[in-house]
Amino acid sequence: MLRIDIEACIGCGVCEEECTFDAIEVIDGVAVVNEKCTLCGSCVDSCEVDALSIEQKEKVVQADLTEWSGIMIYAEFRHGKVAPVSFELLGIGRQLADQQNVPLSAVLLGSGLGDAARDLVSYGADIVYQVDDPALECFTDEIYGNILEDVAREQKPEVVLAGATAIGRSFIPLVATSLATGLTADCTQLAIRPDDGVLLQTRPAFGGNIMATIECPHTRPQMATVRPRVMKAAQQDPERKGEIIDYQPKPERLQSKVKVLRNVLEEQDQVNITEGDTIVAGGRGLDNEKGFELIKQLADAVGGAVGASRAAVDSEWIAYPHQVGQTGKTVNPKLYIACGISGAIQHVVGMQSSETIVAINKDPHASIFDVATYGIVGDLFEVVPKLIEKIKERRG
Amino acid sequence: MNIIVCVKQVPDAKDVRLDPKTNTMAREGVEAIMNPFDRHAVEEGVRLKEHHGGTVTVLSMGPPQAEAILREAVSCGADEAVLVSDRAFAGADTWATTYTLGKAIEKIGPFDLILCGKQAIDGDTAQVGPGLAKRLNIPYVSYVRKITGFENDAILLHRLMDDGYDEVEIPLPGLLTVVKEINEPRVPSLKGKMKAKSLSIKTLNAGDIEADADSLGLPGSTTQVVKVFAPEFKGERAMLEGTVDEQVEQLVNKLEPYL
Numbered sequence: 001m002l003r004i005d006i007e008a009c010i011g012c013g014v015c016e017e018e019c020t021f022d023a024i025e026v027i028d029g030v031a032v033v034n035e036k037c038t039l040c041g042s043c044v045d046s047c048e049v050d051a052l053s054i055e056q057k058e059k060v061v062q063a064d065l066t067e068w069s070g071i072m073i074y075a076e077f078r079h080g081k082v083a084p085v086s087f088e089l090l091g092i093g094r095q096l097a098d099q100q101n102v103p104l105s106a107v108l109l110g111s112g113l114g115d116a117a118r119d120l121v122s123y124g125a126d127i128v129y130q131v132d133d134p135a136l137e138c139f140t141d142e143i144y145g146n147i148l149e150d151v152a153r154e155q156k157p158e159v160v161l162a163g164a165t166a167i168g169r170s171f172i173p174l175v176a177t178s179l180a181t182g183l184t185a186d187c188t189q190l191a192i193r194p195d196d197g198v199l200l201q202t203r204p205a206f207g208g209n210i211m212a213t214i215e216c217p218h219t220r221p222q223m224a225t226v227r228p229r230v231m232k233a234a235q236q237d238p239e240r241k242g243e244i245i246d247y248q249p250k251p252e253r254l255q256s257k258v259k260v261l262r263n264v265l266e267e268q269d270q271v272n273i274t275e276g277d278t279i280v281a282g283g284r285g286l287d288n289e290k291g292f293e294l295i296k297q298l299a300d301a302v303g304g305a306v307g308a309s310r311a312a313v314d315s316e317w318i319a320y321p322h323q324v325g326q327t328g329k330t331v332n333p334k335l336y337i338a339c340g341i342s343g344a345i346q347h348v349v350g351m352q353s354s355e356t357i358v359a360i361n362k363d364p365h366a367s368i369f370d371v372a373t374y375g376i377v378g379d380l381f382e383v384v385p386k387l388i389e390k391i392k393e394r395r396g
Numbered sequence: 397m398n399i400i401v402c403v404k405q406v407p408d409a410k411d412v413r414l415d416p417k418t419n420t421m422a423r424e425g426v427e428a429i430m431n432p433f434d435r436h437a438v439e440e441g442v443r444l445k446e447h448h449g450g451t452v453t454v455l456s457m458g459p460p461q462a463e464a465i466l467r468e469a470v471s472c473g474a475d476e477a478v479l480v481s482d483r484a485f486a487g488a489d490t491w492a493t494t495y496t497l498g499k500a501i502e503k504i505g506p507f508d509l510i511l512c513g514k515q516a517i518d519g520d521t522a523q524v525g526p527g528l529a530k531r532l533n534i535p536y537v538s539y540v541r542k543i544t545g546f547e548n549d550a551i552l553l554h555r556l557m558d559d560g561y562d563e564v565e566i567p568l569p570g571l572l573t574v575v576k577e578i579n580e581p582r583v584p585s586l587k588g589k590m591k592a593k594s595l596s597i598k599t600l601n602a603g604d605i606e607a608d609a610d611s612l613g614l615p616g617s618t619t620q621v622v623k624v625f626a627p628e629f630k631g632e633r634a635m636l637e638g639t640v641d642e643q644v645e646q647l648v649n650k651l652e653p654y655l
Contacts, residue, residue, distance in 0.1 A: 166538075166556065167557070167558075177527040178530060181491075183619070205520060214620065257566070257570075261552075265560040320577035369635065391651075
């Protein structure tokens with residue numbers, strides 16, 4: 001709890017101004033704390049006479065877990081549109097909310113949101129808390145984290161979900177630590193245990209060689225980031241009704257010490273390998289940078305992104321953002337076509353959860369064939385051009 | 397610039413498998429290595445020190461054997477090494493880990509910059525860096541792929557995003573997590589190896605860091621593992637046969653739903 005040393009307090013009111021939750025007021029020249037206090041500690045830092053302190057008991061015992069109710073998702077919004085993973089979160093979120101018979105809410109942060117909140121409602125959100133502010137134009141952990149933290153403290157959802165994207169995996173740990181609760185990264189399955197309403201969060205570990213189911217038994221909210229492209233997206237219903245609330249953050253919560261000076265997009269169609277349905281990836285078998293052009297052509301033909309093994313990236317045939325595997329990105333597209341990739345475990349752990357895997361390699365013993373749905377043993381310089389030709393024929 | 401680099405000893409992922417029958421982890425003969433991303437964090441710390449002066453302290457939380465990776469980091473240019481080790485830390489999730497590391501860092505003393513790898517390859521959570529920054533109340537940037545400048549107590553850098561990168565400025569003290577693209581780690585020098593061999597590693601236990609016993613290890617964790625199991629692989633596995641043309645024809649037929 002918050003302790004106020006009434007001998008030291010001079011009643012200056014700095015803490016009252018500092019408090020985000022209207023939990024302190026100066027009465028008769030002394031600060032008094034009320035039940036809205038969340039022990040965030042900002043008043044303690046602001047006090048010039050050191051009259052405030054928080055009893056340091058790190059083991060968090062939250063008053064009553066049943067006070068926390070509802071499913072909340074963070075809806076990612078970038079470059080004028082809602083990220084696809086948000087609709088997947090609404091899909092799984094709706095399922096969990098219906099099971100618990102609680103509302104599903106979404107927190108939408110960005111600048112120039114337009115009709116995005118209404119879209120979220122049509123995909124299943126009962127309530128959307130939106131903040132449309134120029135300070136949210138570029139992603140910063142601090143501001144995004146502040147707002148999600150504040151909304152969660154006020155609304156007390158039992159579950160908070162976000163996409164396991166670069167953004168989600170960067171700022172959600174900040175929110176969980178601020179809320180003093182547990183967080184499970186990169187979940188591929190979520191279910192609520194009917195007996196006690198605990199969220200069972202299943203995720204791959206050790207690069208996908210092991211699956212683990214994790215729970216957060218004593219603290220709320222139960223937080224998880226969810227791997228994109230695993231959950232089924234919600235169905236849109238344009239007639240669906242929901243509430244859209246313009247959430248007003250305190251101005252100081254819109255300040256970030258970290259500044260984003262510039263946002264640089266890279267050939268978006270081929271580089272964003274974590275979001276596309278199809279990835280065509282190349283490895284050492286391409287021989288050189290020129291050979292790698294073939295991968296790009298096949299990617300173009302199937303409308304996919306370009307991936308690469310570490311060998312191809314280390315040889316500088318293609319940039320690191322394309323790297324799939326243990327020291328690159330983990331992907332799970334519907335279709336993954338591996339060309340000239342031997343299938344070292346470090347690569348396989350990054351793509352083995354793809355729905356369908358095609359491997360083309362001249363070595364019949366290449367370990368990539370162990371995880372391939374369809375394998376072709378052959379010279380990729382012969383196979384791939386024919387494949388491109390055939391696909392173009394099909395697609396007209 | 398006083399730099400602290402957090403490093404973790406992990407089992408080499410290629411060796412880790414779960415026995416589907418017994419559901420136990422086959423750890424026999426599994427090699428323990430420095431988390432690959434952390435090697436890049438050490439390298440970046442050493443490069444910053446070489447350009448701007450200061451010291452690099454490597455910090456690891458783990459069993460006594462984790463000393464090996466601290467010595468490896470020293471052989472690659474780190475100056476000091478601290479191991480936080482106590483049986484009470486066992487079973488810590490990222491919440492209890494950031495508490496422990498935060499307490500250890502308070503003990504180590506003032507710093508300007510903390511560097512971490514973007515994630516460890518055993519847990520793959522990527523949560524310790526950001527969580528630690530919050531514990532220490534300092535700003536952070538994740539997925540740093542390039543440091544472009546250091547002026548007026550702020551670092552300029554490129555942060556990797558899903559669709560490109562951001563040019564970012566972070567004031568110090570701060571924390572960065574790095575991706576492997578940031579640099580090519582050096583091989584240990586002979587001088588470094590000598591130093592690593594003779595350096596005495598400072599070891600801190602739960603009492604030394606004045607930790608609250610309830611906040612450590614499994615009892616101090618917010619999450620608990622309920623079940624561990626081997627992943628299932630589904631679907632057909634087929635090697636296509638015939639001439640190249642026939643194989644391509646079959647493949648395109650199979651892939652019809654995706655085209």
